[in-house]
Amino acid sequence: MSVNPDYLKEEREQxxxxxxxxxxxxxxxxxxxxxxxxxxxxxxxVQSNIEVNQGLSEDDAxxxxxxxxxCPNPTCITGCPVEINIPxxxxxIERREFLEAAKVLKQTSTLPAVCxxxxxxxxxxxxxxxxxxxxxKEPVAIGYLERxxxxxxxxxxxxAVPEVAPxxxxxxxxxxxxxxxxxxxxxxxxxxxDVWVFEALHEIGGVLKYGIPEFRLPNxxxxxxxxxxxxxxxxxxxxxxxxxxxxxxxxxDEGFKGFFVxxxxxxxxxxxxxxxxxxxxxxSNEYLTRINLMDAANPNTDTPIxxxxxxxxxxxxxxxxxxxRTAKRLGAERAMIIYRRSIEEMPAxxxxxxxxxxxxxxxxxxxxxxxxxxxxxGRVKQMKVQRMELGEPDSSGRRRPVPxxxxxxxxxxxxxxxxxxxxxxxxxxxxxxxxxxxxxQTIEVDDDKLQSSIPYIFAGGDIVRGGATVILAMGDGRxxxxxxxxxxxxxxx
Amino acid sequence: MNLNTTYLGIPVKSPIxxxxxxxxxxxxxxxxxxxxxxxxxxxxxxxxxxxxxDFEKNVLPKVxxxxxxxxxxxxxxxxxKDEVLHKYQSLxxxxxxxxxxxxxxxxxxxxxxxxxxYAKKLEEAGADGLELxxxxxxxxxxxxxxxxxxxYIAIIERIIEKISIPxxxxxxxxxxxxxxxxxxxxxxGVAGIVLFNRYYSIDFDINNEExxxxxxxxxxxxxxxxxxxxxxxxxxSNCELIASTGVHxxxxxxxxxxxxAGSVQVVSALYKEGSSYLKKMNSGIKEWMSSKGYETIxxxxxxxxxxxxxxxxxxxxxxxxRYFSDHKH
Ligand SMILES: Cc1cc2nc3c(=O)[nH]c(=O)nc-3n(C[C@H](O)[C@H](O)[C@H](O)COP(=O)(O)OP(=O)(O)OC[C@H]3O[C@@H](n4cnc5c(N)ncnc54)[C@H](O)[C@@H]3O)c2cc1C
Ligand SMILES: Cc1cc2nc3c(=O)[nH]c(=O)nc-3n(C[C@H](O)[C@H](O)[C@H](O)COP(=O)(O)O)c2cc1C
Numbered sequence: 120m121s122v123n124p125d126y127l128k129e130e131r132e133q134x135x136x137x138x139x140x141x142x143x144x145x146x147x148x149x150x151x152x153x154x155x156x157x158x159x160x161x162x163x164x165v166q167s168n169i170e171v172n173q174g175l176s177e178d179d180a181x182x183x184x185x186x187x188x189x190c191p192n193p194t195c196i197t198g199c200p201v202e203i204n205i206p207x208x209x210x211x212i213e214r215r216e217f218l219e220a221a222k223v224l225k226q227t228s229t230l231p232a233v234c235x236x237x238x239x240x241x242x243x244x245x246x247x248x249x250x251x252x253x254x255x256k257e258p259v260a261i262g263y264l265e266r267x268x269x270x271x272x273x274x275x276x277x278x279a280v281p282e283v284a285p286x287x288x289x290x291x292x293x294x295x296x297x298x299x300x301x302x303x304x305x306x307x308x309x310x311x312x313d314v315w316v317f318e319a320l321h322e323i324g325g326v327l328k329y330g331i332p333e334f335r336l337p338n339x340x341x342x343x344x345x346x347x348x349x350x351x352x353x354x355x356x357x358x359x360x361x362x363x364x365x366x367x368x369x370x371x372d373e374g375f376k377g378f379f380v381x382x383x384x385x386x387x388x389x390x391x392x393x394x395x396x397x398x399x400x401x402x403s404n405e406y407l408t409r410i411n412l413m414d415a416a417n418p419n420t421d422t423p424i425x426x427x428x429x430x431x432x433x434x435x436x437x438x439x440x441x442x443x444r445t446a447k448r449l450g451a452e453r454a455m456i457i458y459r460r461s462i463e464e465m466p467a468x469x470x471x472x473x474x475x476x477x478x479x480x481x482x483x484x485x486x487x488x489x490x491x492x493x494x495x496x497g498r499v500k501q502m503k504v505q506r507m508e509l510g511e512p513d514s515s516g517r518r519r520p521v522p523x524x525x526x527x528x529x530x531x532x533x534x535x536x537x538x539x540x541x542x543x544x545x546x547x548x549x550x551x552x553x554x555x556x557x558x559x560q561t562i563e564v565d566d567d568k569l570q571s572s573i574p575y576i577f578a579g580g581d582i583v584r585g586g587a588t589v590i591l592a593m594g595d596g597r598x599x600x601x602x603x604x605x606x607x608x609x610x611x612x
Numbered sequence: 613m614n615l616n617t618t619y620l621g622i623p624v625k626s627p628i629x630x631x632x633x634x635x636x637x638x639x640x641x642x643x644x645x646x647x648x649x650x651x652x653x654x655x656x657x658x659x660x661x662x663x664x665x666d667f668e669k670n671v672l673p674k675v676x677x678x679x680x681x682x683x684x685x686x687x688x689x690x691x692x693k694d695e696v697l698h699k700y701q702s703l704x705x706x707x708x709x710x711x712x713x714x715x716x717x718x719x720x721x722x723x724x725x726x727x728x729x730y731a732k733k734l735e736e737a738g739a740d741g742l743e744l745x746x747x748x749x750x751x752x753x754x755x756x757x758x759x760x761x762x763x764y765i766a767i768i769e770r771i772i773e774k775i776s777i778p779x780x781x782x783x784x785x786x787x788x789x790x791x792x793x794x795x796x797x798x799x800x801g802v803a804g805i806v807l808f809n810r811y812y813s814i815d816f817d818i819n820n821e822e823x824x825x826x827x828x829x830x831x832x833x834x835x836x837x838x839x840x841x842x843x844x845x846x847x848x849s850n851c852e853l854i855a856s857t858g859v860h861x862x863x864x865x866x867x868x869x870x871x872x873a874g875s876v877q878v879v880s881a882l883y884k885e886g887s888s889y890l891k892k893m894n895s896g897i898k899e900w901m902s903s904k905g906y907e908t909i910x911x912x913x914x915x916x917x918x919x920x921x922x923x924x925x926x927x928x929x930x931x932x933x934r935y936f937s938d939h940k941h
Contacts, residue, residue, distance in 0.1 A: 200680070242679055390690050391697075393729045436683030466682035490729065519668070524763045539687035558670075559684075586684025587676075 122202045127193065136210055140189050149250070153257040154183040161477040165447050168333040171474055172236070172266075177215070180267040184213035187259045190249050195261060198247030201227045201594040205244060209264055221272035224265060229302040229597070232273055232340045233327060234590050235266025237437075239468045243590075273343050280350045284311035289607060292317060292375040294361045294547065297325020298589045299381030299580025301348060302596030307379075308351045310604050315375070317359040322412055325383055326581075327589070329408045332441050334448070335471070362546035367576070377575050377603050380562060381596065384541045384581040390433070394491030395537070399427070399499040403434070403442040403538035410445055427534030429453045431502060433488055434538035435465035440472065442536045443480050454480050455530070459487040459507050459520040485509070485520065489527060491535065501529045543582050551576075559585050569599040570606065577603050613901060615894060617909045619652045619875050620741045620778035620803040620852060622714045626651035626894050627869060627909060631806075631856055631877035632718040632743065632782075635887070639706040645882075646711040648890040651875060653713065654743050657720035658700050660727055661747065663692050697730055701737035714740040716780070721767070722747045728770045735775045743780040744771065745809060757788045761796075768800045778803035780854065784811060785837060791845060798849035806854045806877060807838045807845075829880035834858030839871055844927050846872025846917035862896025872914035 130136070157173040158164075164171055175183065187209045195205045204223055211220035224231035238244075240262035245251060248258035272278055289312050293300045296318040308314045322328045324341045349355070361367060367378055387402030389395050430446035432439050435458035447454040456475070458465060462484050465472060476482070485507045492501040506526035509518035543560050555563040555572035562571050562578040569577050579595025581587055615626045630636055630645050630653040637656035645653055667689040675682050700717070707715050717739035721727040731742055746764050764781070771779060779801070785808045787793045797805055813826030835858030842853050855868035856877035868876045882889060906912050914920065918927040 239679075384684070388687065388691060390687070391694050393732070434687070436686060438683065466679065466686055517672075519664070524759070524766060539690060540684055542691070559688075581684075584676075584684075585681050587680045591680055 122196055122204070127196070127204070128191075130204065130207055131189065131191065135214065136189060136207075139210055139214055143185060145188055148186055148188055149254060149256070151182065151186045153186065154179050154260050154263060156260075156263055158474070161474075161479070164334065165444075165478050168448065170337050171334050174270055175263055175267045177217075177271075180212050180217075180264060181215060183260050183264060184209045186250075187213070188249055194247040194249065194252060195244045195259075196247075198244040200243065200588070200590050201597070203227050203244075203265075205261055208268060209259065209261070212264055212268060217268055217271040218275060218277060220264075220268035224268060227597075228590065229305055229593050230298060230327075230341075230344055230589065231265050232269035232343070233298070233336060234593070235262055235264075235269055236336050236340070237331060237468070238262060238265075238588060238590050241469045270340075273340070278343065278347060280347055281305070281309050283309055283351055286313065287311040289313060289377075289611075290315065290373075290375045291377045291379070291603070292361075292367075292370050293379045293381060294367075295319075295325060295380065295382040295580075295582070296323040296355065297381055297383050297580055297592060298327060299383075299582075299592035299596040299599075300325065300379065301344065302593045303379045303381060303579070303600050304353045304596075305348055305351065306597055306600030307603070308348070308353050310600070312377075312604075313354075314352070315354045315356060317361050317364075317370075318355065318357045319360040319382075320412065321357050323355055323357065325381075329412045330404075330438065330441065332407065332411060332445055334444070335441065360546065362550050366550045367547070368550070371575075377607055378577070379596070379599055379603065380547060380571075380576060380578040380582055381580045381592070382544060382547055382582045383592075384543045384561075384586055386542045386544045387537070388540045388542055389537055390488065390539055392488060392490055394493065394499070394502075397491055397493040397499040398497050399533055400491060400535040400537065403432070403438045403536050404541060406442055406536045407438070407445065410449075427451055427532070429455075429530075429532045430534040430536065431455045431457050431488075431530065431532045432536040432538055433457050434540075435460065435467060436538065436540075437467045437471060438541075439536075439538035440467045440475050442538055444471075444475055444478060446534070446536070447478055447480060451534075455483055456480060457483045457486050457488060457504060457530075459485065460517065461485060461509065464517050483530075487520070487522070488535075491532075492529075499532055499535055502532050502535065503527050503529055541581075541586060543585070547582075561585050567598075568602040568606075569595060570602060574606065577606075613898060613907050615651075615897060615909060617651070617875055617913075618852070619714060619854075620716070620780055622652070622740055622778065624651035624714060624875070625649075626890075627873075627875040627897070628865060628890060628893055629654065629716075629854070629875050629877045630882060630890075631879040632657050632745070633879045633883070635879070635882055637703075639703065639710055641887070642707050642715075643710050644887045645890065646713050648887045649894045650713060650887075650890055652716060652740075653707075653711075654716040654718050654877065655700075655703065655707070655739075657718040657743075657745055658696055658730075660719070660721040663689060663696060666692055693730075697733055701733060704734065704737040704739050708738040716741040716743050718743040718745060718782075720745040720747055728767065729774060731771045732774045735777050739777060741778045741780060741803070742771070742775060743782055743806065744768065745782045761787065761793055765796065765800050768797070768802060772801045780804040780806055780852075782806035782809045782856070784809045785841070790841065791848070794841070794845050794853075795848055795850075798845075798851045802851055804852035804854050804874070805849065806856050807841050808857050810834070810857045829883060830858045830860075832858070832860060835860070835864045835867070838873075839867055840927060842868060842873045843871040843916065843921075844918045846914055847919040862893045862900065865893060865897055866900055867916075869909060869913050870916040872917035874913070 189206045193206045208220040208223035244261045245258035250256045251258045291312045293316045304314050327341045387404045430451040432443040443454050486504045490503045491499050494500045506523040507520035510521040512518045548554050577599040579599045580592030617627045630650045632654040636653045671688045717734040815826040817824045838855045852874040855873040859876045860881040918924045
């Protein structure tokens, strides 16, 4: 899906863009300072689930859009996994054609309101912005602008329901309703297929709903997109576990012609250190799911979660940040991140780390848990951690953490959230012996077609990549739809 | 007459123990070793280093452009460890079902981290004992000898806390004051000290000016170093001493026992001669014993250790002095 430079050039030479460029000198543009995102005060926001980032005003967005130089060689696009035509949408914001900007986003991204909020822009588009690369200045706030345009469209009440081709009468099943599955569903529906999404949980949206908390990604943002899919005619079956409620073979017998597996990676991993099974120690998956989907923070529900006083979260990714910030919101006095590398090496989005720091999260870096201790009731009360120091860089260029001998010490904890990664759930592969898997238990697919070793099964998102990002999952859904369409047309010839 | 003795306090029918190596990595070849008369076997080690290397060579390079899946792979080394441990646990369980000789698990670790806790898992899988090969590179020129020795003792103490099966530690001879260190180790609670581990060696190819692998196997004369140290340390240590490196013949075994070793470990000889060579070694010991009129190993064990010798100073002679000037060849 490589963007064609001639096409980009042609677009850039459109009259409105030429005119827009000439309205300001580059020097005037580069002299502008990057817009500041309005954020709810940390002391207030930790009291509730209110969204931290409040979005940009129209004027802020237009000003920020003016910073974009509309480069002849837009390197930012190479930083985007789905190659959004970034200058085109930004220039539309500059000329106040906000709906038009949203349309540009939607050409390649199904969920811009989500991606504008959760993409690690600092590693992607913004890392490749001319300002970052050449001027050594703060990049254009591409993520904020994306969110602005998408939110504008959502709020305008003018969200278009995409046109759907005449029904082909061919049934397609999708396993999982995360960003990969939802995108795939939309794309196939547009092509006229009869699309059914099977979701194990009672909520649609995958990690967008049960993982990423409300204060970062409000559910309503995701619901708008789901509603559109429903209007297009996508069927959703919730509480349906493929492999248990029915297998892929069963569904095949019911007439489904193609399958897209977008079942994500939801099986928590643990460190397998002593004491990890004490009460009060749980995976971030369980922790976040129970709070986000089952109202477990409410003491009157069936599945209450103890809102610990001293909560330690092990890990340094987005999941860890979301867990620790959730703990703070549930009233933890000490909410700690315990991570074995330095803060600079955390895989989490930079903005989440910054927000967490503002909210009073304690970062215990270069420390690794060794063992947990429980009280007489079997509830965790302390953990032993070992200090680490950074050794030689490994092949990823990150320096390997090495334990410091004799540096162990104890920390009082009553809740521990283990957030050291997830694996794909083996439910689907276990019922399909012919499905080729990788060493990581992900489904092996052809890189271009996203087709698995079983020709009528395609897959994408975390079940293929292990763990990735919303935008990649989405990109996979799109790519897989195009190639499954191709496949089905070929076999029905 | 019999060859009964103990290995880490466990009764065994031969003093010849198969050391940790590739021959002890599958149930199949272990059964063969047992059938040929091995007193016990030490399983091929789990290498902490191998796990780190696997992680760095095969996992981290998978981290995609823009670090998208960094979170997925960040802690994958724990997953690898888990897989390795699972395999090892099932090897232990399989082997224990098929042989009646003691099966000793072996961990080759470089750090005092969570590895320690895995010892317990090996015990639970059925291992009769544990051999620890602490891999503090003697080439780490940043660490003082004191720090290195301290970390050995610290690791041992932490493991002993966790397990109830006997623990052996296998060390290299590269310590500043080896005798004193062996003595201290023997008081740390270990059931045996294996003298010595043999490190992988390097050589140079002078035509291509490249570093190449040195000899994998020990040489005929390599037994002399453990022989001396076992003789010297025998009665000064608080635990069994086990001879390793260069034990190639039954004569070598006898020498080690005379020096005071409770048993010996053999590896290179079995690679070269095959597992049936164990039979030959065992009968060689018996022939010598009957020629000497010994009924048991205990009746001659330690007969030639330094403490019992007429001229103990000879064991400590390190320079050639007169012997060298008299030497006519
Ligand atoms: C807490 C958290 C925070 C994150 N933060 C970010 C972020 O800030 N930015 C970012 O880009 N990415 C983030 N990610 C990663 C991102 O959310 C995932 O990469 C993305 O959601 C993967 O999408 P997916 O469609 O492949 O799977 P998922 O979103 O995991 O959806 C899979 C769905 O399949 C369902 N399912 C599984 N098995 C079955 C079955 N057998 N039958 C029926 N249904 C099944 C599951 O219930 C789930 O709803 C985060 C992830 C987590 C957990
Ligand atoms: C091929 C081979 C593999 C070995 N693997 C291990 C091992 O995994 N762990 C270990 O502690 N020692 C290992 N060793 C060392 C032996 O256990 C033994 O200490 C050393 O070879 C000296 O004994 P020898 O002279 O009888 O060979 C290995 C040796 C060889 C030759």
